[in-house]
Amino acid sequence: MSNLTTAPHLSKIALPGAKLRTYWEHCIHGILLACATISIITTIGIVVILLVESLQFFREVSIIEFLTGTKWSPLLKPQHYGILPLFCGTFLVTAGAAPIAIPVGLGTAVFLSEYATPWLRDVTKPVLEVLAGVPSVVFGYLAVVLVSPLIKAIFPSADIFNAANASVVVGFMILPTIVSISEDVLRSVPRSLREAAYALGATKLDVTVGVVVPAAMSGIMASFLLAIARAAGETMAVTLAAGGTSKLTLNPLESIQTMTAYIVQVVLGDTPAGTPEYRTIFAVGLALFMSTLVLNVLAQWILTRVREKYE
Amino acid sequence: MSEAISPRVPLRVAPRALPRVPTGQDHEDLTKHGIKVTAADVNFFYSEHQALYGINLAVPKNCVTALIGPSGCGKSTFLRCLNRMNDMIDGTLLRGKILLDGEDIYQRGTDVVELRKRVGMVFQKSNPFPKTIYENVAYGPRVAGVKKSVILEEIVEKCLQQAALWDEVQSRLNDSALQLSGGQQQRLCIARALATDPEVLLMDEPASALDPKSTAAIEDLIFELKDTYTIVIVTHNMQQAARVSDQTAFFYEGHLIEVGRTTDMFTHPREKRTEDYITGRFG
Ligand SMILES: Nc1ncnc2c1ncn2[C@@H]1O[C@H](COP(=O)(O)OP(=O)(O)OP(=O)(O)O)[C@@H](O)[C@H]1O
Numbered sequence: 001m002s003n004l005t006t007a008p009h010l011s012k013i014a015l016p017g018a019k020l021r022t023y024w025e026h027c028i029h030g031i032l033l034a035c036a037t038i039s040i041i042t043t044i045g046i047v048v049i050l051l052v053e054s055l056q057f058f059r060e061v062s063i064i065e066f067l068t069g070t071k072w073s074p075l076l077k078p079q080h081y082g083i084l085p086l087f088c089g090t091f092l093v094t095a096g097a098a099p100i101a102i103p104v105g106l107g108t109a110v111f112l113s114e115y116a117t118p119w120l121r122d123v124t125k126p127v128l129e130v131l132a133g134v135p136s137v138v139f140g141y142l143a144v145v146l147v148s149p150l151i152k153a154i155f156p157s158a159d160i161f162n163a164a165n166a167s168v169v170v171g172f173m174i175l176p177t178i179v180s181i182s183e184d185v186l187r188s189v190p191r192s193l194r195e196a197a198y199a200l201g202a203t204k205l206d207v208t209v210g211v212v213v214p215a216a217m218s219g220i221m222a223s224f225l226l227a228i229a230r231a232a233g234e235t236m237a238v239t240l241a242a243g244g245t246s247k248l249t250l251n252p253l254e255s256i257q258t259m260t261a262y263i264v265q266v267v268l269g270d271t272p273a274g275t276p277e278y279r280t281i282f283a284v285g286l287a288l289f290m291s292t293l294v295l296n297v298l299a300q301w302i303l304t305r306v307r308e309k310y311e
Numbered sequence: 312m313s314e315a316i317s318p319r320v321p322l323r324v325a326p327r328a329l330p331r332v333p334t335g336q337d338h339e340d341l342t343k344h345g346i347k348v349t350a351a352d353v354n355f356f357y358s359e360h361q362a363l364y365g366i367n368l369a370v371p372k373n374c375v376t377a378l379i380g381p382s383g384c385g386k387s388t389f390l391r392c393l394n395r396m397n398d399m400i401d402g403t404l405l406r407g408k409i410l411l412d413g414e415d416i417y418q419r420g421t422d423v424v425e426l427r428k429r430v431g432m433v434f435q436k437s438n439p440f441p442k443t444i445y446e447n448v449a450y451g452p453r454v455a456g457v458k459k460s461v462i463l464e465e466i467v468e469k470c471l472q473q474a475a476l477w478d479e480v481q482s483r484l485n486d487s488a489l490q491l492s493g494g495q496q497q498r499l500c501i502a503r504a505l506a507t508d509p510e511v512l513l514m515d516e517p518a519s520a521l522d523p524k525s526t527a528a529i530e531d532l533i534f535e536l537k538d539t540y541t542i543v544i545v546t547h548n549m550q551q552a553a554r555v556s557d558q559t560a561f562f563y564e565g566h567l568i569e570v571g572r573t574t575d576m577f578t579h580p581r582e583k584r585t586e587d588y589i590t591g592r593f594g
């Protein structure tokens with residue numbers, strides 16, 4: 001071809017194969033962008049729905065009453081819209097789960113990262129993953145058939161469904177979160193720090209307690225926060241085990257209702273949609289979402305700073 | 312390194328204004344205080360990789376022994392054998408014997424914690440704890456059981472002064488050590504090692520990140536310390552080796568090529584490779 005107007009190297013770029021490839025690249029880009037957009041839109045959509053419905057609710061019920069009222073009975077006359085009892089229920093379960101999950105979880109993490117032989121670690125970690133994979137409904141009925149009779153045997157005055165039942169199983173449910181994140185941050189403490197301590201005549205316990213754990217402390221705290229956020233959002237086990245009586249109490253042996261359990265009750269019940277009673281679930285959902293969001297953001301912020309510290 | 316050295320010029324710079332050191336005497340007889348550490352036919356392995364081959368070396372008491380050699384020749388590895396710091400690395404193996412005051416530190420039943428209280432170490436890369444400056448220095452005494460804060464404060468001040476850091480940090484002892492500059496961190500690590508009052512002090516390039524003034528201060532410190540301590544120092548700075556050490560050992564590819572009195576070694580090296588190295592012809 002002796003066409004003077006087309007430079008030979010240009011015709012190469014215009015080959016049909018190359019065109020197809022560029023087209024394909026664009027397609028991939030588009031598909032991936034669509035995926036990302038879906039998750040972003042979903043998130044925004046959920047927040048918007050929560051906000052809009054809650055605003056609607058707060059037009060009918062004052063936000064002051066909602067946040068400070070000590071009685072919660074939207075489904076019964078006379079209606080009360082004080083979220084404190086539900087908040088208290090969630091708090092009770094979480095506060096009861098933490099003293100179980102935090103020491104056991106941290107202990108396990110320290111054991112795995114500092115003491116366990118590689119073999120033992122390889123055995124233990126999959127077991128923890130299995131624990132993390134147990135469906136929460138299983139935890140829920142274990143609470144009812146196993147934990148509840150036990151608690152009743154120790155404290156005969158306890159209700160059959162009570163906050164403590166839920167606390168115990170939720171404690172075990174959030175254990176894997178604490179273990180896996182804490183172990184990660186413990187192991188990311190540089191070996192040079194451990195060496196520095198050993199070189200000063202420190203024992204293994206000195207090194208672990210005095211150097212490694214403090215160096216990893218912020219990450220460990222983050223794991224606690226994430227676990228607590230999980231506990232607060234946990235639904236199935238608390239719905240089954242904690243009872244369904246919204247009550248402003250700090251006695252873990254009493255039947256209570258958490259924010260999540262209340263939402264389940266309304267959604268499964270026969271409350272007509274569009275009524276203020278029904279809209280309570282959006283307001284409660286928003287309150288719950290805000291609390292766990294704060295915990296999550298705080299934890300992520302801490303974890304990012306931990307990563308920066310050793311990189 | 313810009314400071315290539317002619318081997319024919321005696322490099323032993325007069326000890327910088329330290330009248331306490333009896334001139335010349337320290338060079339007459341290296342072993343007049345006895346031998347503190349002996350390596351006997353030490354072979355060392357990182358899993359498959361052999362890093363040290365049949366090292367025989369006597370470290371005289373109350374002397375400074377300098378380990379020199381090109382990068383990767385095994386200086387740090389050897390140093391870390393002397394306080395069993397290599398135990399921390401999985402898959403390492405030491406064959407041979409290392410004697411501290413005549414006792415094999417690798418024999419069964421050795422109390423490694425006790426050993427490391429006697430053999431302190433300053434690492435090649437400074438590694439301060441993410442704690443306050445004060446807590447860094449106080450850590451060693453604390454794990455050794457010192458609880459009284461008066462005593463701890465005294466130790467902290469003394470050691471920071473010895474490490475030429477006190478003036479810079481005395482007003483902010485409770486700041487995080489990680490805020491210090493690289494050179495300050497290195498001196499902090501030296502202070503921290505001194506605080507446990509060891510018998511042997513292992514220093515892996517303690518002046519690598521220091522300016523000339525702090526380097527001089529550390530060298531003075533080393534001079535002072537050898538009255539009471541036995542010191543083994545790794546350095547890439549030939550002049551520093553010449554200035555501070557009594558005995559020099561030249562490592563090359565995992566072998567100990569030559570060891571001898573520093574004055575002899577820098578003026579009349581026996582081996583060609585030693586001469587090439589210290590004159591800066593390679594490495
Ligand atoms: N943790 C380790 N695992 C495996 N091999 C190692 C390890 N540390 C060092 N080595 C190897 O052992 C050899 C000696 O290393 P060493 O750190 O003792 O050298 P060095 O003389 O201190 O060098 P430099 O002057 O650069 O510090 C090198 O070949 C190195 O690759």
Ligand SMILES: [Mg+2]
Nearest residue numbers: 386387388435
């Ligand atoms: Mg080295």
